[in-house]
Amino acid sequence: MKIIKIETITVGLPFENPGPESSFAIAEKNILNSLLIKIETDKGIIGWGEAFGYTSIETTKAALHSMIIPHLIGKNIENKYDIQTINKELHLKLHIFGRYGITMFALSGIDIALWDIIGKAENKSISELLGGLKINSLKAYASLFLYDNAEAAAKVSVKAKNEGYTIIKLHENAMAPIKSSREAIGNTALMVDVNCVWSEDHMEEIKNTLTEAKLYWLEEPIWPPENYSGLSKLRDQGFIIASGENACTAYQFKEMISNKAADILQPSVTKVGGISEIVKIAALKKNNFRVVPHSPYFGPGFMATLQVIGALTPDSEIERLYVDLKADLYNGASNIDNKGNISIPNGPGLGMEPNLEIIEKYSVN
Template sequence: MKITDVRAHHIRIPYDAGVASFRQGASAITGLDMVLVEVATDGGLTGWGDAFAYVCPRTTLTAVEEMIAPQARGLDVPDAAGIPAVMEQIQRHLHLFGRYGITMFAISGLDIALWDLAAKAEGVPLHRLLGEARRTRLPAYASLLRIGTPDNIAAECDKALRLGYGAIKLHETTTAAVYAARKAIGGDTPLMVDMNCPLSGEQAIAFARECREARPTFLEEPVWPPEDFATLADVRRQGGLDIAAGENACTLHQFRQMMAAGAVSHAQPSVIKVGGITEFTAVAAVADELGVRIVPHSPYFGPGLLATLHLMSVRSDGLVEMFYLKRAACLWRGAADTDSDGNITVPQGPGLGYEPDRDVMEQHRVA
């Protein structure tokens, strides 16, 4: 079975996050941009992947069309054991364009699609190719967008708990926000704080110490630049809190550097950024060796979400991140949403488990 074509689809689904906002610079973002990667074969099977594209969809789409498609067309579809070698060769061919960022986002999309095809060829759900499934339902946490005011933060935390979520993550940078959330959710509910890389090492240490009584599970990416792993390790040692990072890291190589530096207690590979399922599984293996927990970056709603569910189903613990917002449509007809207990069911169909709704794709396609 050979790959006959690789197509990239730019889909934008509007959302409503209430009092919260998602911004790029001074601009508010009101739609979830996705670049779906469709891999067609002469055997009639189609694989689906997902390349990170929240604020760079046209750039990611072009990378898939100009860099990935020419590499993939005409290739024999590998089985699961053969995918890593194929993807390493493609990484080698494209390393001139960077080992991080857009190039790896595009590579991630192809890798996920190849794993989807490999599982479909065997007629099994993807997790069967990854190991023994330990969980069929995964706990999700509500990943709140930036809100700002303590009163609104408390109100949104309360709403999320009433919807069944058992853990909360903030995207805030003030101690007032952290303590408002802790007061709203009580002492037993896990609380995480994603800072998105704003502080120096000294500032981050001070912030961590000020937040200790609120007992966050971890501070996520408190330091700029995110690849300053030595400073991140200092914050972890001196701040008195666990540290999470990794959504901005690509490839096993960078994660190995991060974990070897002692920078993180929780590693956060993003399957649509890191290099796909192949790199994610390699990162998870090293994390297990070094005693670092895996809590993936996964606030997305395309094939990358389904891939994350399969990857986490073969692990005995770890939460799935879900943006706390209302979408105008769902590619999976609601099948990959959280239930009333805040859990998501792992798909059991062949490959990723669900096929995207073509009608939704057409309705929300960006020309």
């Protein structure tokens, strides 16, 4: 079958933040913007993808429309091996514009949509195309906004715990919110994601306080994210280090492994090169590390993450951005059950179809 049309659609999903106003860079006011990619074939099959969005959406869209979509129209796609061929051509053609960032976000969204198409053509879920589900539901962790406020961090952590989450992740870099959250939730698993704001020297000053917080993992603690020797030293000091949401393709994950830079590898399906790239990362020889994909989004990228984890890395938790969504593309598929788990749908392609009425209603094109 041939690719005949590719559209980009921005949807702005309204949400309620369970805490005070946050300066977290991914949301504008109370709207989470997602960049959807819709690929149509001449057989009438439609595939959905998602490129990492939020404040980079307009730039990624421009990359798609000017550099990528013209190259794809008319391409033939029959099976999952054709996705490899298309990716190889595009990666080679576009590498001079960057192997990470906007170009790769765009290619990630295309890759996800192509997998959705092949799944639908073969009437199989993507997890079946990858060998089948090894697990039917995943332990979810609540991924909180950055509040930079001790009282708010504690309050929102407790709210998530009371709703059934058994693992909580903070995006904080001051000690007071980390300490107050730990005190408030008792022995519940707690992680801290620093988004790279600390230096190695600063880590030295705060390491005792952090150790007392008994973290399940410490994510991207230091600048820059590719400071592998710094990360490796922190592992030697006993910290469980998570990293990789900003790593460029499976190639850089190999470097992270050989430099002993992380216990938890976090490829992001909408950023790293899509499903195809996570398949390669999941195949890397596991030597005291786990692959736990990054997924703070609610579109086809989230659904793709469920499919990949279910088939390839079933010991992974699933990241769930802790907001109260007021409009949902997948009718509650990202909500936890009473055990704090999220089920993996097993319909054709991404497991479930997005709600077209929601897309139309919240489209901001």
